[in-house]
Amino acid sequence: MPLEIPPADTPAIVLVEPQLAENIGMTARAMANFGLSDLRLVNPKNGWPKKGVREAASGATHVLDAARIYASLPEAIADLGLVLATTARSRGQMKRVLAPEAAMAELAARPAGQRAGILFGRERVGLDNDEVSLADAIVTFPVSPDFPSLNLAQAVLLVGYEWRRASGRAAIPFSGEMLSPPAPKAALLSLFDYVEGLLDEAAFYPPGKREGIARNMRDMFHRMAMTEQDVRTLRGALRAIAARGDSGAGPGPDEAAG
Amino acid sequence: MPLEIPPADTPAIVLVEPQLAENIGMTARAMANFGLSDLRLVNPKNGWPKKGVREAASGATHVLDAARIYASLPEAIADLGLVLATTARSRGQMKRVLAPEAAMAELAARPAGQRAGILFGRERVGLDNDEVSLADAIVTFPVSPDFPSLNLAQAVLLVGYEWRRASGRAAIPFSGEMLSPPAPKAALLSLFDYVEGLLDEAAFYPPGKREGIARNMRDMFHRMAMTEQDVRTLRGALRAIAARGDSGAGPGPDEAAG
Incomplete structure (x- = not known):
């Protein structure tokens, strides 16, 4: 499948100890939806590959096939220059907390050649404090305080969506050229x-x-x-x-x- | 569960002939994430309720329990004043095509008291042309042309996210009051x-x-x-x-x- 964007310019998606095949597959699909291709899995629970993951990717198997597996988070981010950590709630860390739009704008404006990555934690408990401390800033989501629990692949989707917008590639694929022009x-x-x-x-x-x-x-x-x-x-x-x-x-x- | 926003002000999410329990449950969860509560199902395939739907909702059962079932799309939207249809590609219809952000801005600016709804089509084939023709405008997603197939619940999530932003309720839940102020x-x-x-x-x-x-x-x-x-x-x-x-x-x- 041709890649429209040089992979080095797109952020890596780093899943830390993901458990469910469905979430990893849906993550791959969400990445492909927005042109991301660098998937990194840190110590996936219960091994890899997982049964059912390809079905959940619904065709985004090129992302799964290229996924890299790491034994630890520091290894997974060793080549990255800018790292953002997604969290569901304040961690009391002395880091800037950014909404997805602001975070991806910053990522899109980073120096040429700098690799970037975004960390996503475990399905139930997220990232631990030591993991968050490896990041340059925190990304959080403007969810309802009544029901803040965002699915892992849904969080990846929002980041991918905002990345694509921030990187100027979010033009609607059909721009209305099939529509009749407005009446004079x-x-x-x-x-x-x-x-x-x-x-x-x-x-x-x-x-x-x-x-x-x-x-x-x-x-x-x-x-x-x-x-x-x-x-x-x-x-x-x-x-x-x-x-x-x-x-x-x-x-x-x-x-x-x- | 207390609702933070009057339900009449939030758009209805209308799923036309959804098939998979997992997608409907994940839709309910995505709706709850962004404070939406009015779920309408038009003629769900293979009946209702579906096995596994509550598990997929991951706690957003208040949305599922309040969901209404309709035999036809016209019945499902009868009380709505503004209806948007989500599509994956141009349908050649003489309608405005909006990105999610612009669509939700328009929805947030609608006259007080006007109910609104957003239509989502079947997992495989989307909405048919007659269904799209019932809408005031089309919403589409800025996906990669290489992999445009967006999961149903993922599409609902993006609309909910943009609705929450457009309605001015997207402030990050923790605004940094736990962080130390910038150093003078x-x-x-x-x-x-x-x-x-x-x-x-x-x-x-x-x-x-x-x-x-x-x-x-x-x-x-x-x-x-x-x-x-x-x-x-x-x-x-x-x-x-x-x-x-x-x-x-x-x-x-x-x-x-x-």
Whole structure:
């Protein structure tokens, strides 16, 4: 699978003593979703590889296949210059505490050539204080205080998402080139004239109320934020209805102006 | 469990024909992480409730217990005023396509009292075109084009995260009040004086190099962005080392200045 970003520029995801195959697989998938590929596992509980991990990765097996296993956290981060530790709550350490967005902005702005990594702790108990002390700063998540327990792969996903945004690669993959462009005002005004002409022909407006009703309807059309295609479609629909003659009863003016 | 936000103000999460218990449970957990509580399931495949769903929710059972089941999507969104549809790729529909951040900003700015909801499609095939056409706008995710397949609960998580940020409730739960405040410059300068005095006593500086070396060291200390506590700790550590006498060999000046 071609990598769109040089792997050396993407942060490593370091899972410390992860236990569940499902979480590791989902982590690989979340990494692939946002273009990360450097997965490091420190002393995975109950051995490696784990049964079911490939299924949970749902196709992101290139990340799993390239994962490296380490016996200790210091070995896993030896080549990294900038290390962030994710924690669920304050650890009382004298470190800066960053939200994911700020943390990834800092990571994206690091010196060229400096490798970076983000530490994630065990499913139940997270990172211990000695592990956190190895990091340059702490990343935490703006979760509800009523239910702060974030799944491991979900935490990785948020970091990957914010990394991709911070690194300027978060443009929506389809930017609307398949959509019709917004309608120019001339098309809208022409549509208004057409609609109001039809309503005049239909004797729709009560005496003295034409101006107010027409203004309300123009506002309604404006709120539709129509594309050129929308205008064509609407105009065609109105034409079709008009050509239909008077066989159906339209809405009364009060309802239309309400 | 107390709800911190009036449920009417939080968007409904609408899953259309979800299949896997694990995804529905993880969705409930992700919702609880970000303070969402209105879960709606349209025609869940293979019935409801599903075996294993409570385990996957990992404690977010209040969301599952309050989930409502609908036979059709129009019924599920009947009370909503603003509906967004999540899609993985362009559907060629004449709708605005928004990134999660922009979508949730729009949702947070909607008129008071208007209920909102976000549609998520089936695990494999997403929403069909008729379902997307029920929405006011499309939300898509800035995923890597190499691996765009986002898990259902992961997509819900990103929307919940951005909703919480857009609604102004994303302050980091602990804002650093347990941390010592940043050191005032006076404390830093006093520390510099102390360190440089120690180094003078130790005859550390080569002739003519004191000024340059001291400046480099001050820069190093500045980059530490120390808190008051950091300064006290460092000062105490230096004092302890100084009191230790000359029994250990310190680094040479070239190394310290490098």
